[in-house]
Amino acid sequence: MLLVPLRTRDLGRVLAALAMAGAIATLLVAGEWSHAIAPATLIAALALSRYLDEKAREARWEGKVF
Numbered sequence: 001m002l003l004v005p006l007r008t009r010d011l012g013r014v015l016a017a018l019a020m021a022g023a024i025a026t027l028l029v030a031g032e033w034s035h036a037i038a039p040a041t042l043i044a045a046l047a048l049s050r051y052l053d054e055k056a057r058e059a060r061w062e063g064k065v066f
Contacts, residue, residue, distance in 0.1 A: 006053070006057070009053065010050070013046045013049065013050055016042070016046055017043050017046050020039040020040075020042050020043050020046075021039075021043070023036075023039040024036045024039045024040060024043075027039070
């Protein structure tokens, strides 16, 4: 994962979040409420990944990580 440029990672996160948002919308329209949990969990994991990536970038900038 560290070999992938940051812009590409962000683009991948956005595309994955859009796909999962579409999945959630489809499931909610169909009335399959319990099946919408998995895509929602993936969106949360994508957000957490972005947050941790930003923290790692800040740490590298400050010289805390070798």
